[in-house]
Amino acid sequence: MELYVERGFERTTVAEIAERAEVTERTFFRHFADKREVLFSGSEALRDLLIERVADAPKTATPIHAVRTALEAAGAVIQERGEWSRRRQAVIAANAELRERELIKLASLATALAEALRQRDVKEPAASLTAEVGISAFKVAFERWVQQPSRRNLPRLIRESIDQLRAVAAGE
Amino acid sequence: MELYVERGFERTTVAEIAERAEVTERTFFRHFADKREVLFSGSEALRDLLIERVADAPKTATPIHAVRTALEAAGAVIQERGEWSRRRQAVIAANAELRERELIKLASLATALAEALRQRDVKEPAASLTAEVGISAFKVAFERWVQQPSRRNLPRLIRESIDQLRAVAAGE
Numbered sequence: 001m002e003l004y005v006e007r008g009f010e011r012t013t014v015a016e017i018a019e020r021a022e023v024t025e026r027t028f029f030r031h032f033a034d035k036r037e038v039l040f041s042g043s044e045a046l047r048d049l050l051i052e053r054v055a056d057a058p059k060t061a062t063p064i065h066a067v068r069t070a071l072e073a074a075g076a077v078i079q080e081r082g083e084w085s086r087r088r089q090a091v092i093a094a095n096a097e098l099r100e101r102e103l104i105k106l107a108s109l110a111t112a113l114a115e116a117l118r119q120r121d122v123k124e125p126a127a128s129l130t131a132e133v134g135i136s137a138f139k140v141a142f143e144r145w146v147q148q149p150s151r152r153n154l155p156r157l158i159r160e161s162i163d164q165l166r167a168v169a170a171g172e
Numbered sequence: 173m174e175l176y177v178e179r180g181f182e183r184t185t186v187a188e189i190a191e192r193a194e195v196t197e198r199t200f201f202r203h204f205a206d207k208r209e210v211l212f213s214g215s216e217a218l219r220d221l222l223i224e225r226v227a228d229a230p231k232t233a234t235p236i237h238a239v240r241t242a243l244e245a246a247g248a249v250i251q252e253r254g255e256w257s258r259r260r261q262a263v264i265a266a267n268a269e270l271r272e273r274e275l276i277k278l279a280s281l282a283t284a285l286a287e288a289l290r291q292r293d294v295k296e297p298a299a300s301l302t303a304e305v306g307i308s309a310f311k312v313a314f315e316r317w318v319q320q321p322s323r324r325n326l327p328r329l330i331r332e333s334i335d336q337l338r339a340v341a342a343g344e
Contacts, residue, residue, distance in 0.1 A: 062343030062344070063340070063343070064340055064341060064343045065343055099276075100272050100275070100276055103272070103275045103276060103279055104271075104272055104275060107275055125312050125313075125316055125333065125336070126336065126339075126340060128312045128315070129308070129309060129312045129333060129336055129337065129340055130340050132305075132308035132309075132311060132312055133304075133305045133308045133309070133337060133340060133341070135308075136301070136304035136305045136307075136308045137301060137304075137305070139304060140297050140300045140301045140304055141297075143300070144297055161297065161301060164297070164298065164301055165301065165305060165337070165340075165341035166338075166341040166342055167298075168235070168236055168298060168301055168302050168305060168337075168341070169236060169305070169337035169338040169340070169341040169342075170236075170338055170341075170342075171234030171235070171236045171237055172234070
């Protein structure tokens with residue numbers, strides 16, 4: 001990650017990453033399929049966390065609240081990685097291919113959330129709509145978090161963003 | 173487009189497209205940068221339409237209503253192309269690279285909508301949030317339209333989808 005920030009993603013080789021991490025290239029490739037994977041290896045864990053939290057939400061929770069709880073939990077994980085998450089975002093923002101990959105990741109998280117909602121007997125199109133707008137609110141909150149030097153609490157920004165959906169949708 | 177449906181996007185060459193369209197390859201490349209462009213050449217017109225409609229919405233229109241009006245207008249354009257739009261979607265759905273490109277297109281439409289809302293003095297993060305959830309609702313409506321053999325009216329599906337945001341956000 002340091003190398004990506006120093007030199008840019010394109011100009012960093014796997015050999016250099018391995019050297020910096022004091023591992024062999026072979027070890028690198030045992031952990032990551034390619035150098036993009038260094039940045040996206042957490043995606044599956046994040047998806048599993050979202051699915052789990054939606055499934056575990058109380059039966060009385062409305063779909064949007066189940067999604068909010070799940071995304072706040074994801075926000076807490078990202079917040080914990082703090083500086084790493086911000087650096088990662090800077091590297092991604094500087095590279096079109098990585099920005100695309102990030103969009104795909106978000107789209108797949110929305111797909112996973114929609115499926116988790118359907119498991120709770122939420123019907124279509126409400127399940128997809130709730131999942132998609134939840135991810136939209138997450139995206140906006142995440143961008144605010146990355147940009148704000150004051151480093152506000154990410155789970156709280158996510159909660160605010162989802163709560164603000166109500167005013168937005170009501171046309172206030 | 174016929175060729176993409178018949179053979180798949182990967183297996184279609186520019187030479188074949190040009191032949192089917194009865195133009196030379198040179199003419200093809202005067203109109204399109206590459207064969208992907210055949211599928212995405214309408215993106216800019218769509219973006220311009222969204223910006224224009226948001227700008228032209230009555231001053232009394234709330235942000236979400238300005239966005240709804242704009243997306244309904246975009247839906248009407250897509251609906252007009254009817255069969256072409258559905259075939260295009262089938263080609264895109266079958267190819268990972270094209271699905272990514274479609275996600276990028278939607279993200280850039282959301283960025284354009286957010287900027288158009290800021291021009292109407294909508295503050296951040298409300299502008300980005302409204303734009304992102306509007307595009308989310310559009311995406312869900314579009315998928316329903318593509319899947320439903322009954323070929324329902326796309327602008328109406330978009331309107332329903334955006335109106336449903338209110339119930340989703342309120343946790344109903």
